[in-house]
Amino acid sequence: MSSDTANSQRLPDRVTLVEMGARDGLQNQPEILSAEIRSELINHLARTGLQRIEAGSFVSPNAVPQMAESHKVFSLLHRQPGVTYGALTPNLKGFEAALTAGADEVAVFASASEGFSQKNINCSIAESLQRFYPVMEAAEKHGLKVRGYVSCVMGCPYDGDIHPAAVAEVAGQLWQMGCYEISLGDTIGVGTPLKAKKVLEHTSRTIPISSLAAHFHNTYGQALANVFALLEEGLAVIDSSVAGLGGCPYAPGASGNLATEDVVYMLHGMGIKTGVNMEELLKAATFICDQLGIPSRSNAGFALSSLIHPSG
Template identity: 65%
Template sequence: MAFPTHVRLVEVGPRDGLQNEPEPISTTTKLELIERLGAAGISYIEAASFVSPKWVPQMADHLQVMKNLARQEGVTYAALTPNLKGLEGALECGVEEVAVFGAASEAFSQKNINCSVAESLARFEPVLERAQQAGVLVRGYVSCVLGCPYEGEIAPAKVAEVSKALYDMGCYEVSLGDTIGTGTPLKAKRMIEAVSRDIPMTQLAAHFHDTYGQALANLYAVMEEGIAVVDSSVAGLGGCPYAKGASGNVASEDVVYLLDGLGIETGIDLDALAATGTWITQAIERPNRSKVGVALSAK
């Protein structure tokens, strides 16, 4: 299988990257981050999460973020909307795309959202119906596709089953998340093979965390299979509150450097992206987890 000629990067830093930060981050900082990412050539930015501030205090300003975005032409600004209330709030802000998230692991689903996988999928049906009425696209996430902190190994067939349920419900794209970053390239290939029997490869995305340092190798492996959409987070921001020791998403800068080296188009300015990673990690006093970002800033 040949590599794709173009890869679309889904930047999840402003949402997935910041949501677990313990200290409040100002709305102004979040808005500047989003603006800088768009200016660097990122065409899809997950900007906010419409969840209860009780559960995710860092995303309490989602309305202000979505309403005050300096929208750039050609950039999609999406939001996570796990329920109908969240979706209605996002629609009021003129959101263009939303996302819902399920898990391939029963134990993770119970710990994360207090319900079974089947119950979580049933909850999304009204969200998808309402989004379709409003003409808003919905992206589906499946977490724990290559391992779970509670269950360990996850069968590729289970990932395929949950992914197909989201796809059949109307999600135009399903993003496969290695939430705790334990996956390895062969496992990643086998998981993608299982899922792509039910869903076209063009409708799948890879969302790999780098806890064990395998994310780039895993991305290389699934791009060989035909994956052409990659979720990443500037400076490797983020982690998973339910998975101890899980570091952030794969760093956007590292992914772009890899893609540039493979001659794969992204339309992203790596220097501008790296400068954004340096700026945000200094602003929130966090280490920059992008190897490429650190190397470029040292030049």
């Protein structure tokens, strides 16, 4: 059996996409969109077949004004059956607001880098993890699942390269706390495929691959390659953002997330199911790019839109 055949046989038959555009994408745009526009984006996305959408973030509006009125966003949703609408909740106050708003699940985040943790949330990694225990207890009480994010898994703008063991340590603590899934984030997009595999190798020693996800930014154009490298290892949950929206205010030069259109195009081209309708996805991308007055960062989205609406 050739190595190519062996690799193809390890690829998952189906991949779950977790849509980040309405939260991680919009929170890093300079424009502050209304709750009405944000909810309409989410309603567009829910019509694509995406089953997991992070709809908002319950943080201080002074810290992240783009995520203000997330409670209103939830109230305006036309909820689709089978779609999970999640929210980022960094502390108990945020969790309580998300619970009141009707979030289906919540997420907490920690960094694999001490420097990034201090710059991002003004505390150490250990202190940030301590803040999550009340969230985990409240979530268990109310029957909500908690997702965990680990940022800077392959590099930090302040600390440089991050050792995979440091990632595995933080991810393992989130897992032991009760997070049902851990998303590994290349926040500044510096990772390459072999680095991505090493991070997964270390982390999967204590957390099943079925409970891990990839969240890759595309700063150096490596996101799709990194995703494919982890697909080969059996990873089957990918975070992505419509039109490639995103970035990181604490990571100079960091561009957007992996575009949902790009990863859907790649997966469908390999015969891997996602349940996502590309035509509806392009409509969602067109909607939000028009609202922001920016072009899409998705190569596949741009190419497919050009075929549908050729110039001249």
